[in-house]
Amino acid sequence: MLNQRIPTPRGPAAPVSPILITGCSTGIGRATAHRLVHDGHFVYATARTPEAVKELRGATCRTLRLDLTDEASMRAAVEVVEQEHGRIGTLVNNAGYAEIGPAELLTTERLRLQFETNVFGTWRLCQLALPAMRAAGTGRIVNVGSIGDSCTLPLWGAYTASKHALKALNDTLRMELAPYGITTVLVEPGLIDTHFAAAIDQNITRHGTDGPHPAYDAQMRGFGAVLGDVLSRGATSARLRATLLQRITQKPDAVARTIATAATAPRPHPHYRVPLHARLAIAAHHALPARSWDALTRLLFLGRAGAAAPPRGAPLAGAPARRVPGGER
Template sequence: MSEKVALVTGASSGIGEVTAHKLQELGYTVYGAARRVDRMKKLEEARMRTLALDVTDDASVTAAVEQIIAETGRIDVLVNNAGYGSYGSIEDTPLDEARRQFEVNIFGAMSLTQKVLPHMRAQRSGTIVNISSMGGKMYTPLGGWYHGTKFALEALSDSLRIEVEPFGIDVVIIEPGGIATEWGGIAADNVEKVSGSGAYAAQAKAVAKSLRGGVTAR
């Protein structure tokens, strides 16, 4: 049997980077993907393959999948980890930013899923791992747009699991809590930028403090 192949998005840091290393330890040929290849030096040093990938760009997604298939002939695991948290009140957040968050967190993941599924169906096997969040099960003030993407990801994943089970494909949802990555600081900066003044300023201050101090695991 050929060596199994995994594609991990958002692999330049945090959960994606750690996942890539773990999959390599398990014997997978790992492709780490992110917008900036220069931030994946650790993966390259560990002899993993890296790809420049913008999940919101259909041509970029298509090229990444085609390259993996051309080089290995298969994709066994897709880890949809690329995403970010855009915090701010529903009222304050520009709709263009809200749409962008859905483009990255939802449509980016589904675009890759659509591209890899024909290959997994042909193999009669495969696993799609969608990195959701506890934010897909609960909600907080000033996180509505982010929570919306994660609730959507949960629903899509659960429906997809039923659809692809007859083809030997599994769909897994991971729901992390607070983890020591760049995510919390970026989200905190964003909530202060969007809602740090005006009607929601007091809430923004409290939410930013929580985001920066809410790490429970490493």
């Protein structure tokens, strides 16, 4: 099977197929695989556990195991595509997870784990795919970042730091690869109702309302209420905030449509921010004074805990931060 080359589709799909997508078990990755298969592309949908993507299998969709923390699995996936098609036409780097917790309590180990998936694994996969793209003189890389790469949120320090790094690497690749006919695009989603958000919510619920240290209990409870709003359980917090968050939170299909555009447009934009609230948030971040932005962000994402003075207590050094199990977007 590996030595039998699958014909690459002709016509509009030819420059971008085949398409390899990471993190297809749920959410944005799964919606993107469905969208691109529907549009006529040959897709390799990957996940850490192949069983999680078995429903995607079809005549123009093959599923593979790919774990961004496992070099062997990345090499194997790239080799399969290259043996069957000669090269990866488009690489969609979507897989990731979020490390949630106060920066003061974040251990070096947890920060490394966050970067291992969201930055180092993504970067390594690009390195594996690029030689064949350069040899062909064409190719595309679509990196799925976050508006967190421009608008940092409280308790999301590790995650947004990883997205800042990914954005910088993406922009570096865009300039370095242009002479070889390879296009690099960054898609920056805002609030999206996916299992990614649900995994965070379950993690907070599992740990109960007691935070890792009394100084941060109120902030963690406030953030848990916000997650309830994002997941359409508005009774957890103020009605106005719940209504606002529920109205601006979009389904994964909105991002999948944008990724499909980024993957197939003849001249894609360097950055896509989706949905509308993502563009408005970044514009507000640039327009508002830093103190005003901080106060607004604390109120929106931490509730009253964001405005209250923290209780005085013992030093927090060495206390563990919480990790959201490696859910995919």
